[in-house]
Amino acid sequence: MTDKKDEVKKDNIVAKKDFLIVQNSERYDIKEGDDIIELKVPKKFYANLKTENII
């Protein structure tokens, strides 16, 4: 029996272009087409990614 929870597909957030996040010990080298969620980019950077027109 399949768990219904597994059937819920996560939304993808795809990067529109390359962008590098470097902050203290955190570093995320985002490439165009990358899934931000899959890369586990913390939500605190989402505002930046929107401002930079990455997502």
Add this chain to the structure above:
Amino acid sequence: MPLSQPKTIFGIHSVTPYNITTREFLGTTQVVGSCELSSEGELIPLNGGSSKYPWKVERGLITAEISLTLKEYPNWIFEALVGKAITENSAESGGSVVAIANANGTSVVASTGIASVGVKSGDETDVKFAGFVVKAVSATTVDVYASTNLDFANGTDKTFEDDLLKITASPLTITTSTAVEIPDFGVELTGGAGTIAMTSGDTAVFSSRPINTESQEVVVGSSTEVFNDFGLIITGQRAGDKFMTALDCYKVAAAGLPINFTENAFSEYSVTAQLYRDTTRDGIYKMERVQATN
């Protein structure tokens, strides 16, 4: 009675300026190359007729000048010669950062940019002596540049990243109300409270000082400069026979302060000052000397 000992002056011990009004000392200087008082008078001859020689000679003006050659930069010299007192900072056991200010544009230091810069707790030993430029390279990232690598070996060693003196290998990401360290410089930039949105190309500047026991700063050439004349006590070296001489110049006017950075040499500089009459004490200087016996 036999002839007395020769009255000589040997060497220079110190130069001590004082406030003419209060007579309080402004400090002293002992790393002195020379301090020479020239007192040149003009002689005015009366010539006339067929005489090859003057009929009379009378004295004209006498100019009293002091030529100082100094080899240190005491605090008082700035107040006396360029009209601006030095600001003396207390010891900084954790280093310090001089506040960040916008240079080009207004978006870097802002509630939507960088709110402040400070020493990163725990990384105080990495703070270096340099000036910095923070440049927005996108709406939310900055590159940082340093004015000199003079102190880059202090704490964690650093090197420049390029010929334009960049010190950040990658642009630093500024996020709202979050501190971002400039790696290995002991300094962190804290994002403003708003949504970060800087203008690419805008810049801001700040400087940092490493852990220290003292530091000074002075801005020369500002509109708030005040030139005050001063008194000056010049003291010759104490001779082996205990003969000592001091010259108290009552009123001295001087202006200008050369500062020399010369390869492998201590800065040595010369200043010329003029003496003028103190009507209260009725003179331009007083010489005092003593043959001590003990």
